[in-house]
Amino acid sequence: MSAEKDLQTLLAAMAPTLREGEYVFVQWPDGRPLPAGAEAAVREAEGLTVVLPRAAADSEGLAYSFVAAWITLEVHSALDAVGLTAAFGKALADAHISCNVLAGLHHDHLLVPAPDAPRALEVLAELSAESRQQERPTLELRSETEADRDAIYALVADAFAISPATGLPAVGEPAEVAVLRGLFEAEEYLPDLSVVAVLAGEVVGHVISTRGWVGDHELLGLGPLAVTPRLQRHGVGSALVQESIARANAAGERGIALLGSPEYYPRFGFVPAANFGVLAPDEAWGDYFQLLPLALWPGGVHGTFRYAEPFSLA
Ligand SMILES: CC(C)(COP(=O)(O)OP(=O)(O)OC[C@H]1O[C@@H](n2cnc3c(N)ncnc32)[C@H](O)[C@@H]1OP(=O)(O)O)[C@@H](O)C(=O)NCCC(=O)NCCS
Incomplete structure (x- = not known):
């Protein structure tokens, strides 16, 4: 299936899905090989940030402060699609839910505070339903x-x-x-x-x-x-x-x-x-x-x- 770019279609079809477990962002120690459970990594001037399951961080003895739930938007979004991040970012912000976004080649992934996950899923489902109801201009x-x-x-x-x-x-x-x-x-x-x-x-x-x-x-x-x-x-x-x-x-x-x-x-x-x-x-x-x-x-x-x-x- 080809990647979708149209914002209304993306919102209508985004299908937010909660992954199991809790995830954390840690500062990865220089030179240590990445564990199999690493879900994402970002190189910054300050060092390497790794996102991984909380249990994996605990077993490596690494510190973290933010415990997240991981929501994947199952729709296949194009990397150059315009407006999707802004649309769900605003809906979550209006509900006072913070949101860290990771983009993969196929999907967007939202890391929200773990206790807010149920409400975040509701907000995203409402946003998707609204967009399905909007009339498309012909x-x-x-x-x-x-x-x-x-x-x-x-x-x-x-x-x-x-x-x-x-x-x-x-x-x-x-x-x-x-x-x-x-x-x-x-x-x-x-x-x-x-x-x-x-x-x-x-x-x-x-x-x-x-x-x-x-x-x-x-x-x-x-x-x-x-x-x-x-x-x-x-x-x-x-x-x-x-x-x-x-x-x-x-x-x-x-x-x-x-x-x-x-x-x-x-x-x-x-x-x-x-x-x-x-x-x-x-x-x-x-x-x-x-x-x-x-x-x-x-x-x-x-x-x-x-x-x-x-x-x-x-
Ligand atoms: C050329 C133009 C009118 C095409 O209109 P459009 O609405 O963008 O095109 P459509 O969506 O109907 O068609 C898209 C398809 O045409 C192809 N296409 C579009 N413009 C093309 C071009 N200039 N050369 C070759 N292929 C082109 C696309 O690759 C796409 O192919 P696909 O269906 O295999 O993916 C538009 O791009 C345009 O205004 N371009 C600038 C002005 C211009 O070049 N006018 C034509 C002068 S002859």
Whole structure:
């Protein structure tokens, strides 16, 4: 099972479980080999701290002051998940329970004062139950309106702050923002094919397809496509591309061309455009210039693709 990152899912599924026994933190004597029962160790400037069962510390004759119960959150949390520690830390703090956290590769482990263990388990169970009851916002896909424009420019500027083409930070406003401003005013703008993804009232993604041509054949040019950076890799981009394809098919469009990653777009059916005899405006684009023939693809479309005029700003 892959590691979970979504905070609400983590809280809902955290399944706090109490390990048997009591645990203590001790200062480990320099040079003494670690005992088999050592559960965790942290090297500090002052020496090595070891967490181990209380009985093991007693048999080694080591001093300790804090006796803990050990609670494991059984959910498989990603090490780069955001907010889980803060959420259970706050719930326990509100209940006046202190909490020392150890993170393993798979789980978080909470060491709370042993007498507080029953109450800590209750607090964590309540936190988990609350999160299961919360409604999840659903992703809405709808046509963009003029009122969305500022939010779209801001999210496109964020998404392209590092150029996907060069991997370098954009100097000033990313070129994609200027292209979009131009597209919204251009004759090639098709309002139904400019789609925003909205989550809990926030515009978190946008995609636009505009009129393009090969000779006299009308096709679509897709792009820019952008998802707000903190929500990338959660399916928003895929939802926008799939919505664009569905809308284009429903509108009787013939095919969609784009310049984009050959790692990303083939999952939606895009192939190198040259396979269909459709050539990129710039030969150097190679397989990055891709095409999706739609249900009404006419065949016999050969030549160089011409984008809407504002793309010359890119
Ligand atoms: C590219 C972008 C639109 C994708 O949207 P997203 O919501 O992050 O992507 P999704 O969650 O729908 O898809 C995630 C999958 O696509 C892959 N993916 C995402 N961006 C990718 C990229 N630039 N190149 C290759 N693969 C990519 C992920 O690895 C992941 O693959 P997996 O499902 O096999 O794990 C978004 O990351 C973005 O805005 N990037 C910055 C701007 C940009 O590059 N726009 C596109 C220019 S062509």
